[in-house]
Amino acid sequence: MKLLEDRIRKDGRAINADILKVDTFINHQVDPALMLECAKDFAEHFKGQGVTKVATIESSGIAPALLTSIEMGVPLVILKKQPSKVLNDDLYQTMVTSFTKGTNYELTLSRKVIDEKDHVLLIDDFLANGEAATGAVRLVRMAHATVAGVGVLIEKSFQPGNKKLTEAGFEVYSLAKIKSMSEGTIEFV
Amino acid sequence: MKLLEDRIRKDGRAINADILKVDTFINHQVDPALMLECAKDFAEHFKGQGVTKVATIESSGIAPALLTSIEMGVPLVILKKQPSKVLNDDLYQTMVTSFTKGTNYELTLSRKVIDEKDHVLLIDDFLANGEAATGAVRLVRMAHATVAGVGVLIEKSFQPGNKKLTEAGFEVYSLAKIKSMSEGTIEFV
Numbered sequence: 001m002k003l004l005e006d007r008i009r010k011d012g013r014a015i016n017a018d019i020l021k022v023d024t025f026i027n028h029q030v031d032p033a034l035m036l037e038c039a040k041d042f043a044e045h046f047k048g049q050g051v052t053k054v055a056t057i058e059s060s061g062i063a064p065a066l067l068t069s070i071e072m073g074v075p076l077v078i079l080k081k082q083p084s085k086v087l088n089d090d091l092y093q094t095m096v097t098s099f100t101k102g103t104n105y106e107l108t109l110s111r112k113v114i115d116e117k118d119h120v121l122l123i124d125d126f127l128a129n130g131e132a133a134t135g136a137v138r139l140v141r142m143a144h145a146t147v148a149g150v151g152v153l154i155e156k157s158f159q160p161g162n163k164k165l166t167e168a169g170f171e172v173y174s175l176a177k178i179k180s181m182s183e184g185t186i187e188f189v
Numbered sequence: 190m191k192l193l194e195d196r197i198r199k200d201g202r203a204i205n206a207d208i209l210k211v212d213t214f215i216n217h218q219v220d221p222a223l224m225l226e227c228a229k230d231f232a233e234h235f236k237g238q239g240v241t242k243v244a245t246i247e248s249s250g251i252a253p254a255l256l257t258s259i260e261m262g263v264p265l266v267i268l269k270k271q272p273s274k275v276l277n278d279d280l281y282q283t284m285v286t287s288f289t290k291g292t293n294y295e296l297t298l299s300r301k302v303i304d305e306k307d308h309v310l311l312i313d314d315f316l317a318n319g320e321a322a323t324g325a326v327r328l329v330r331m332a333h334a335t336v337a338g339v340g341v342l343i344e345k346s347f348q349p350g351n352k353k354l355t356e357a358g359f360e361v362y363s364l365a366k367i368k369s370m371s372e373g374t375i376e377f378v
Contacts, residue, residue, distance in 0.1 A: 029302040030265040032258050059248035059267065066252050069221050076219040078248070113218040 001175040003037055004153065005188055014181040018156075026125055026153065030063050038175055039067030042123060042151040045173050046072070051121045051148045053077055053114060055140065057107065057132050064153055065123035072121070077113050079136055081105040092142040096135035099128075107132070109139045116144035127152040127174060130161025137170065149173060156181075157189050190364040192226055193342065194377055203370040207345075215314055215342065219252050227364055228256030231312060231340040234362050235261070240310045240337045242266055242303060244329065246296065246321050253342055254312035261310075266302050268325055270294040281331040285324035288317075296321070298328040305333035316341040316363060319350025326359065338362060345370075346378050 013021040025031040042064070055077040056065035062078060069076035085093055085106050092109045114120060120140045127133060133150055140147050150165055155174035162172045177189035202210040214220040231253070244266040245254035251267060258265040274282055274295050281298045303309060309329045316322060322339055329336050339354055344363035351361045366378035 023299060024301055028267055028269065028299055030255065030258070030267065032255060032265060035255070036259065059251060062248060062251040063255050063265070066219065066221060066224070066255060069219070070225065076221060076252070078217055078219065080217065110212060110217055112213055 001038065001041055003034065004176045007031075007034060008154070008176055008178075008186060012186060014183060014186050017180070017182055020154070020156075020178065020181060020186065022125075022154070026063075027060050032063075035063045035067050038064050038153055039071050041175060042068045042121075042173070043071035046121050046149055046151065049148050050119050052118045054121050054123055055079060055114070055136060056123050057081070057136055060126070061124040064125065068121070068123050068151070075113075077109070077120075079139060080108045082108050092139050094135050094138045094142070096131050098131060107135045107139055109143060111143065114140060114143040114145050118143070118145035119148050120145050121148040122150045123152070124150075125153045126156070127154070127161040127165075127172065128156045128159040130159075130164040133161060133165060134168070137165075137168070151175075154178065190227065190230055192223065193365045196220075196223060197343070197365055197367075197375060201375060203372060203375050206369070206371055209343070209345075209367065209370060209375065211314075211343070215252075216249050221252075224252045224256050227253050227342055228260050230364060231257045231310075231362070232260035235310050235338055235340065238337050239308050241307045243310050243312055244268060244303070244325060245312050246270070246325055249315070250313040253314065257310070257312050257340070264302075266298070266309075268328060269297045271297050281328050283324050283327045283331070285320050287320060296324045296328055298332060300332065303329060303332040303334050307332070307334035308337050309334050310337040311339045312341070313339075314342050316344045316350040316354075316361065317348040319348075319353040322350060322354060323357070326354075326357070340364075343367065 054069040057079045093106045096107050149171035151173045155177045157177045165172050179187045179189045243258040246268045282295045285296050338360040340362045344366045346366045368376045368378045
């Protein structure tokens, strides 16, 4: 998506080969007009596939996921991060390890909000190692629902997230794919 | 706002005198159509006051705040919760104590996204003791910006948040005001 790539070129900052800061238009300050265009693109791409819910992981994916859910006319589900396992029969939980941040958390979904009739589109801001996305997929399956696909704003194509998800049979639709980065330089696929 | 009160009566669950669960339409699963109506109400109420940015605290306030920012045609700023103080000259930080959850966190704002020209509308899902909202006010003032007001979906009017903010000179606009709760019963102001 040219609009997003152009914006990343203009306002994104590659700190090193791994870290891309997009905190003035996606993560910390959010440009609503840009998010709306991204959401329209996701909704157009995944239309006609029987998506019943959009899901995302708190918190940076909420903005594009909410607008996608509005475009598609379905509810949004925000998967919650808990510091540790909560003993509660009403919840599905799965452990996610974030390599980027060096942390673990329990990703959590209430049994009340996704069930076997649901076909769920996962939306997030970044796809890198795919730990968060594969955790979200595990939760959706624990709820006996199906995954319609994974839509992300920015894919770090030099990391294995896309490959992992694609090999597991899921479609990955990334609006901007980064081939490589170094301090001050961003190269797209 | 009758639409929100009716929905809280229908789908909200008062667990005890303090805890109201709204996880099937606001917090965990989000009803986008309801959030859109709430956002239109906030935007209508605060229009013509020179609001330059909407700000919220991650993560439950992001949905109504994003839609309000779209309605008002201004950027959204998501104030981030950090577990501990980060040594970084580019950040404003203030400690917030959550009585509800029994936790502390550093609320964080980048110097790049709010400055002295900004007039900031704060939007959040709940107002109870007002700890998060007063923390957000402190950050906005550290950035030498002004606060246009505080808009919340649900105010627990039996707790002191509204009084604290009002006495400090800020307008609080709450779409649903809860007078009292007990298990299974919710009474509005």
